[in-house]
Amino acid sequence: METVxxxxxxxxxxxxxxxxxxxxxxxxxxxxxxGKLSARERLALLLDRKTFREAGLFAKHNGxxxxxxxxxxxxxxxxxxxxxxxxxxxxxxxxxxxxxGGSAGEVHANKIADTMKSALKTGSPFIFINDSGGxxxxxxxxxLAGYARIFYQNVVLSxxxxxxxxxxxxxxxxxxxxxxxxxxxxxxxxxxxxxxxxAVIKQVTGEIVAPEELGGPRAQMNKSGVVxxxxxxxxxxxxxxxxxxSFLPNNxxxxxxxxxxxxxxxxxxDLNDIVPADPKSGYDVKKIVTRVMDRGDFLEVQTDFAKNxxxxxxxxxxxxxxxxxxxxxxxxxxLDIDASDKGARFVRFCNAFNIPLLTFVDIPGFLPxxxxxxxxxxxxxxxxxxxxxxxxxxxxTVILRKAYGGGYxxxxxxxxxxxxxxxxxxxxxxxxxxxxxxxxxFRRELATGNDNGSKRRELVQQFSDTFATPYVAAGMRLVDxxxxxxxxxxxxxxxxxxxxxxxxxxPQKKHGLIPL
Amino acid sequence: MADDDERATAAxxxxxxxxxxxxxxxxxxLSAPLARWAPELVEPEAQxxxxxASGESEPAIAIPESVLHARPPQRxxxxxxxxxxxxxxxxxxxxxxxxxxxxxxPVMVIEAMxxxxxxxxxxxxxxxxVHVSPGEAVKAGQVLFELM
Numbered sequence: 005m006e007t008v009x010x011x012x013x014x015x016x017x018x019x020x021x022x023x024x025x026x027x028x029x030x031x032x033x034x035x036x037x038x039g040k041l042s043a044r045e046r047l048a049l050l051l052d053r054k055t056f057r058e059a060g061l062f063a064k065h066n067g068x069x070x071x072x073x074x075x076x077x078x079x080x081x082x083x084x085x086x087x088x089x090x091x092x093x094x095x096x097x098x099x100x101x102x103x104x105g106g107s108a109g110e111v112h113a114n115k116i117a118d119t120m121k122s123a124l125k126t127g128s129p130f131i132f133i134n135d136s137g138g139x140x141x142x143x144x145x146x147x148l149a150g151y152a153r154i155f156y157q158n159v160v161l162s163x164x165x166x167x168x169x170x171x172x173x174x175x176x177x178x179x180x181x182x183x184x185x186x187x188x189x190x191x192x193x194x195x196x197x198x199x200x201x202x203a204v205i206k207q208v209t210g211e212i213v214a215p216e217e218l219g220g221p222r223a224q225m226n227k228s229g230v231v232x233x234x235x236x237x238x239x240x241x242x243x244x245x246x247x248x249x250s251f252l253p254n255n256x257x258x259x260x261x262x263x264x265x266x267x268x269x270x271x272x273x274d275l276n277d278i279v280p281a282d283p284k285s286g287y288d289v290k291k292i293v294t295r296v297m298d299r300g301d302f303l304e305v306q307t308d309f310a311k312n313x314x315x316x317x318x319x320x321x322x323x324x325x326x327x328x329x330x331x332x333x334x335x336x337x338x339l340d341i342d343a344s345d346k347g348a349r350f351v352r353f354c355n356a357f358n359i360p361l362l363t364f365v366d367i368p369g370f371l372p373x374x375x376x377x378x379x380x381x382x383x384x385x386x387x388x389x390x391x392x393x394x395x396x397x398x399x400x401t402v403i404l405r406k407a408y409g410g411g412y413x414x415x416x417x418x419x420x421x422x423x424x425x426x427x428x429x430x431x432x433x434x435x436x437x438x439x440x441x442x443x444x445x446f447r448r449e450l451a452t453g454n455d456n457g458s459k460r461r462e463l464v465q466q467f468s469d470t471f472a473t474p475y476v477a478a479g480m481r482l483v484d485x486x487x488x489x490x491x492x493x494x495x496x497x498x499x500x501x502x503x504x505x506x507x508x509x510x511p512q513k514k515h516g517l518i519p520l
Numbered sequence: 521m522a523d524d525d526e527r528a529t530a531a532x533x534x535x536x537x538x539x540x541x542x543x544x545x546x547x548x549x550l551s552a553p554l555a556r557w558a559p560e561l562v563e564p565e566a567q568x569x570x571x572x573a574s575g576e577s578e579p580a581i582a583i584p585e586s587v588l589h590a591r592p593p594q595r596x597x598x599x600x601x602x603x604x605x606x607x608x609x610x611x612x613x614x615x616x617x618x619x620x621x622x623x624x625x626p627v628m629v630i631e632a633m634x635x636x637x638x639x640x641x642x643x644x645x646x647x648x649x650v651h652v653s654p655g656e657a658v659k660a661g662q663v664l665f666e667l668m
Contacts, residue, residue, distance in 0.1 A: 041581075048581045053580055127537075193591040194591070217595070217596055226642070237588060237591075283634070284635055286637065335606055335632075371633075373607060
C-alpha cells in the first residue's frame with residue numbers, strides 16, 4: 005500500500021535532483037566546453053568521497069524586480085556546506101556559473117557568510133571556489149551588502165582558520181576582494197581577476213587591454229603578486245589546494261599535521277658543493293631548500309613573483325616548516341619592495357598558524373635604486389623586520405654565504421629573535437662586502453696614495469680575511485654554531501625538536517602596528 | 521558510522537574544542553591520516569623533488585577532455601621586450617640575433633651588487649635585436665634585447 009511518506013520521498017528525490025543540476029544540461033555542457041568543471045564537480049574532486057554535507061540546497065533568492073520574481077535559481081548559484089579533505093573537516097563554498105552566471109545575490113552571499121561562520125565555530129579551514137559574473141544587478145544594493153558581509157567574515161576568520169580561494173572563472177569588481185582577504189589564492193589559466201575590467205578601463209583611461217592580459221594568472225602572479233599559485237586547469241587547482249592544506253593546521257590553536265618522521269637524518273654531502281667558491285657567482289637556492297626537506301618535497305608559494313626571495317612549505321622529519329630563502333641568482337638575492345612584502349606576509353601566515361620558520365640567508369643587502377627609495381623600500385623593508393620580530397614560532401636561521409648590512413638583520417638575525425642561528429663555513433657576515441668597505445674606510449688614503457691598485461688589493465684582502473667569515477660573528481655569539489653543510493638537515497631537525505615547546509612572552513596589546 | 525564516532529571523539533579533545541569550552545590554552549598534536557604525504561625512508565642522495573600528487577587513486581568524477589587540454593602560454597604586452605632588472609654592467613651576451621631562446625635560458629649576464637645576475641626572457645622566442653654589448657653600463661629598466 006502506498007504511504008504518504010513514500011510519495012514524499014519520491015518528491016524529495018525529484019526536487020533534489022532538479023536543484024543539483026544547477027543551470028541544467030546546456031549550461032553545464034557550455035561550462036565543460038569552455039574548459040571548466042561545474043561547481044559540484046570541483047567539490048567532488050576536492051573532498052573525500054561521500055563526505056560532502058550540503059547546507060542550503062533549497063535556498064531561494066529574494067529578487068522581486070526586473071523579472072526575477074518567481075524565477076528559480078537552484079541553491080541561489082552557490083553550493084555551500086562542509087566535508088573532509090584527507091579526513092579533516094573543511095567548510096566550502098563553490099559558485100555555480102550555470103545559475104545566473106554565478107552572480108552574487110543577497111541570499112547567495114549570505115549562504116557563503118554563514119558557511120564561514122560555521123568554519124569559525126568548528127575551527128576548520130574555509131575554501132571558496134570563485135566562478136561568478138559579479139554582483140547580481142537586479143538585486144541592487146542588497147547584493148553589495150552581501151559582498152560586504154563576506155569580507156567582514158573573511159577578516160573575522162583571518163588568522164584563526166586558514167582561508168584558501170580558488171579562482172576558476174571570472175572574479176571581477178568587488179568580488180575580487182574576498183579572495184584578496186584570504187590567505188592564499190590559486191588561479192587557473194582561464195580565470196581572470198580584476199577590480200575594473202577592460203571595458204571600464206577603455207572608457208575611463210582610453211587604454212586597450214585584453215582580459216587575460218589584465219587579470220590572467222600571469223598578470224596577477226608575475227606583475228601584481230596578488231596570486232599565490234597558478235594552476236593549468238580546475239583539476240590542478242584542486243590538487244594544489246589539497247597539497248597546501250596538508251601543511252596547515254585546521255586552526256590557530258592546533259599544530260600542523262605530523263607525518264611519519266622517517267629515519268634519522270643522514271648527512272648529504274652534495275650540500276657541500278652547491279655554493280660556488282666565487283662570491284660573484286649565483287646559484288639556485290631551491291637546490292639547497294629541496295635537499296633539506298623531507299623527500300625533497302617543497303611547495304613554493306608565488307613562484308613567479310619577487311623571485312629574489314623564495315618562500316614556501318616543506319617538512320622536516322614530518323613537521324611542517326615555512327621556508328624563506330634569498331635567491332642569489334635573481335637581483336643578486338637582494339631584498340627589494342616586492343620581496344619584502346612577499347616575505348613579511350608569508351612569515352606572518354606561518355606565525356599565525358604555528359608553523360616554525362626556517363630562513364636561508366645569502367643576501368648582499370637591500371636593493372639600491374631611486375625607484376626603490378621612491379617606492380618606499382624603507383616602509384616595505386620594515387614589514388619584514390616587523391614580521392620576523394613579532395613571530396613567536398620557533399625561528400631557525402642558516403647563513404649560507406653573504407649576510408651583509410641591513411639584509412643580514414632583516415633575514416631573521418639573532419637579534420630579531422632567531423632561536424637558533426647556524427652558519428656554513430662559506431658564510432660572510434659583515435656590514436658590507438670587502439671592496440665596498442675598503443672604499444668607505446680608506447677613501448682618503450686610497451685617493452692620495454700613488455700605488456693605488458696594490459694597496460687597495462691588500463686592504464680588501466685584509467678586510468675579507470677578517471670579516472668575510474662566520475668567525476667574527478660567532479665570536480660575538482651572533483651565530484650559535486658553524487656547521488658542515490652536509491649536516492644541515494640533522495641540525496635543523498634537532499633544533500626544531502628542541503624548540504617544539506617554545507614559549508615567547510610579549511606584552512598584551514590589541515595589535516602591533518606593522519608599517520603597511 | 522564507526523569512523524564518524526571516532527572523529528567526533530577526536531574533535532572533542534582537540535585544542536580548539538577545549539579552548540572554546542574551558543578556555544584552556546595549550547597545544548595539541550593533531551595526527552591526521554595523511555599517509556600519502558608521509559616521508560619514506562630514503563637515502564639523502566635519493567632526495568630528488570617528487571611530484572607529490574602522483575600515485576593517487578582514480579578521480580571521483582569523469583573529467584572532460586576539454587578541461588584537461590593543454591593551454592597555450594599566456595602573453596603580456598611587454599613580453600617581447602626584456603629590460604634590465606637592475607642597474608649594473610653587462611659582462612656577457614650569451615645568445616646572438618636570430619637564436620631561439622627559452623624563458624629559463626640566460627641571455628645576458630649583468631654584474632651588479634658584486635654579483636653576476638643572469639637575465640632571461642619572460643617567454644620563449646627568437647632573439648630579434650640585442651641593444652647592449654659587454655662592458656656597457658645599464659640602468660634598471662633599460663631595454664636589453666627584444667624577441668620576435
